[in-house]
Amino acid sequence: xxxxxxxxxxxxxxxxxxxxxxxxxxxxxxxxxxxxxxxxxxxxxxxxxxxxxxxxxxxxxxxxxxxxxxxxxxxxxxxxxxxxxxxxxxxxxxxxxxxxxxxxxxxxxxxxxxxxxxxxxxxxxxxxxxxxxxxxxxxxxxxxxxxxxxxxxxxxxxxxxxxxxxxxxxxxxxxxxxxxxxxxxxxxxxxxxxxxxxxxxxxxx
Numbered sequence: 001x002x003x004x005x006x007x008x009x010x011x012x013x014x015x016x017x018x019x020x021x022x023x024x025x026x027x028x029x030x031x032x033x034x035x036x037x038x039x040x041x042x043x044x045x046x047x048x049x050x051x052x053x054x055x056x057x058x059x060x061x062x063x064x065x066x067x068x069x070x071x072x073x074x075x076x077x078x079x080x081x082x083x084x085x086x087x088x089x090x091x092x093x094x095x096x097x098x099x100x101x102x103x104x105x106x107x108x109x110x111x112x113x114x115x116x117x118x119x120x121x122x123x124x125x126x127x128x129x130x131x132x133x134x135x136x137x138x139x140x141x142x143x144x145x146x147x148x149x150x151x152x153x154x155x156x157x158x159x160x161x162x163x164x165x166x167x168x169x170x171x172x173x174x175x176x177x178x179x180x181x182x183x184x185x186x187x188x189x190x191x192x193x194x195x196x197x198x199x200x201x202x203x204x205x
Contacts, residue, residue, distance in 0.1 A: 017055055021063040028067025028123055028147070035064075039151055040168045043158025057148070057155050064116075064147035065140060068126040072139060075130025104132035109142050110190050116146025117179050149179070 011019055023038045039060050046053040104111060108129060115125035129139050153175045161167040 017051070017059045020056060020059040021066070024060050024063025024151075025067040025070070028064040029070045030067075030123070034119070035060075035150065035154060036168060036172045037165075039154035040158030040161075040172075041163060043155040043160075044163045046155070047159045047162065053155060053159060057151055060151035060155065061144055061148045064151065065144050067123070068116075068143045068147070069140070071123070071126035072130040072134075072136075075127040076133065101132050104128050104134065108132060108134040109138055110187070112139060112142040113146045114183050114187060116143060117150055117183055119176060122146070122150070153179075 011023075015022070020038065020042050024035065027035050027038060039056070042051060042056040042060070043053065045051045046056050112125055112129055112134070115121045126139075126143070154172065157168055157171045157175065161171060
C-alpha cells in the first residue's frame with residue numbers, strides 16, 4: 001500500500017488535475033481500487049502548495065461523475081435488453097425486474113445519493129439507475145452531491161494528515177462511520193415522510 005500511495009502521489013504530481021479526474025473515473029466505474037488512495041494524496045500535495053484544494057475537490061467530483069455516467073450508459077444500452085431477455089435464467093424474471101425498476105423510479109434520487117456514500121456500493125448504484133432510465137439531470141445532481149461529500153472528506157483528511165496511510169485509513173474509517181450514522185437518520189426521515197404522504201393520498205381518495 002505504501003508503494004501504491006507513493007506511486008499515486010508521483011503520478012498525480014506529474015499529471016496534475018487530469019490525473020485526479022482519470023483515476024477517479026476508474027475508481028467510480030469499474031477499476032477495483034478505493035478512492036482513499038487517490039484523493040488524500042492530492043490533498044497532501046495541496047497542503048504543500050503544489051495543488052489547489054478546491055480544484056482537487058472539483059476534479060475528484062468530476063471524475064467520479066464521469067465514471068458513474070459510464071456505468072449508467074452501459075446499463076442503459078446493454079443491461080436492460082439483456083435482463084429483460086435473459087433475466088429469468090438469473091432468477092430475475094420480467095415481473096420481478098419491473099418491480100425493482102418501479103422502486104428505483106420512485107426512490108432513485110435518495111438511493112443514488114445515499115449509496116454514493118457507502119463503500120463497496122458507490123460504484124455499482126449507477127447500474128440500477130441506468131436500468132431504470134433515471135432522469136439524467138437528477139442522476140448527475142444526486143451522484144455529484146453524494147460523491148462531493150466523500151471527496152471533500154477525503155481531500156481534507158489528506159490535507160491534514162499528509163501521506164501517512166495509516167492515519168488516512170483511520171480517519172477514513174471514522175468518517176465512514178459518521179456518514180453511515182447520518183445516512184441512517186436521513187433514510188429514517190425519508191421513509192417517515194413517504195409513509196405520511198401515502199396516508200394523506202389514501203385519505204384524500
